[in-house]
Amino acid sequence: MLDALFSVLIALWNQDFSVLQSPESAIMIYTVVGALIFLESGFIPAAPFPCDSVVVLSGTLAAVGVLNPIVVLLLICVCAALGSWAGYLQGTWLNRLPKVQGWVKAVPKNRMQQVDSLLGKHGLIALFSARFIPVVRSLLPLMMGMRASQVNKFHYFSWLSAILWTLLLCSFGMLLPMLPEAVSKYITAALMAAPVITLCVALSSLLVIKLRRVAAKPEPQSVRDDL
Template identity: 60%
Template sequence: MFEATQEVLVAIWHQDFSVLLAPGSAILIYILVTLFIGLESSFLPAAPLPCDSIVVLTGTLAAVGVLNPVIAFPLLIVAASIGSWLAYSQGRWLNRLPIVQSWLDKIPDASMRTVDTLLTRHGLIALFSARFIPGVRCVLPMAMGMRAQEMPRFHYFSWLSATMWVSLLCGIGFLLPSLPEPISRLATMALMAAPVITLCLAILSFITWRARQAMCRLKPIQKDA
């Protein structure tokens, strides 16, 4: 059993269809892809897991008959939603820690009010967009747990964004086998590279934002000098 699990796990990681198409592997695939999505959506150390490509892979396996879409797609939605709820719960717990409160107290009230407004008004768009960026997928629900205390509203945004995310990526994966092989291969490579690209863009945006903040702080000092 352990060897079979390890074999399927490696096959999912490397997108090895020769192993995944083997009879009897479906149950292990259901379990492992659900765990992947749940862990990556809830815990920051699991951010390197290739969850976007795994969701696409699930759609492809459903298209070729290895998985049942009626079972696989809802499982992924539930895993993503529960993972986001766990991240949200971590944020609520962290918010009670004195050291976290001391960090938040250093942020200007106007900035925190802006954050609260954005999370409240644009929660669905934010959660849906964050699901395409590794790391941010669990950081944003955690931030919502620290700031946005309306749990029913969060659950509504979380489940709806998870449904949209899974439907989109699984739908793409479901269509891949029907495409000509060269186009299918290029599309698969692009989908596998997309999370890395979005992560790099997110990091670059954060660095740019911090650099602008530093420049804004330096300007008054230079004027006084």
Template identity: 50%
Template structure:
């Protein structure tokens, strides 16, 4: 079984459709894509997983007959929603830790009130936009878990946003085989690189902010001397 899973993983990475068309491979593909989406949506350390590309590839596999489109979409929506629910539960648990409570107590009450208002009014848009950014897919539900007290309201945000995200990306993947080969290759390359770019930009922004603050800190320290 583990050998079959490894073979399917390699075939998915190389997009080897001939290997993926092998009898019995569809079951392992369903298991792998569901596990990847669930882990990446629920746990921050799984952010490097290329889940956007996996959703697009699932649509392509459905277009060529490897997967059933309805089953693939339902599994991906279920995995994304349950993963977000796990992240939401982590946010509630973190909110109970004394250190986190001390951090929140230092935030002005007006700021926390504005955050709560934004989450309640625009939670669906926030979750939908966050699903396109690796890392934000799990951080945003955590923030909601720390601030939202109505779990049913979170589910109202989570399931529609997951459905829109999966349908949009898998729909793009479903249309790729119908494009001319050069255009399809360019589109596939762009979709694969998009998650890498989206996670690289915030990291670079944080590094730039850190380096900008470093000279100020050293200047203040020398002035005190």
């Protein structure tokens, strides 16, 4: 069981259609795809997972008859929406922790008012847009769980964005078999690399900001007096 699961996971990563097109692999593919989409949608450590390419590849497998198109569409939609809900719940839970509340209280009131205003006016639309951006789609639901309270609207935009995201990428995947094999492999490889590149850019940006803050920190008074 575990060996079959890992073999399907490796085949998805390597786009090994000789393994994926095996009829007995279908149930394992559904399991792996659903788990990847759920984890990447709701948990920041899973952000580098190449879920965009997995959704595209699922559409391709549905187009060639390995997967059932209706089943795979429903599976990805439900797992993506539930993953966002899991991220939202993490935000509400983290917001109750004394240490996190201390961090929030340390932020100036005018800054927190700006954050609340932005989340109230644009947060739900941002959630819709974030579904199409690797890393961000797992981060924003958590932030909204910490700062937003419009649960009904959250669910509305979460499910709507999950449906459109799934339809767009699966439809694209269904069109890939019509392209030359070399072109389709390059496109899928680019989609797989996108989340890793996005994460590296985000970490690099945070590091640069941190270094700039350290460099801009004023010298101690005693040092200036000695000079």
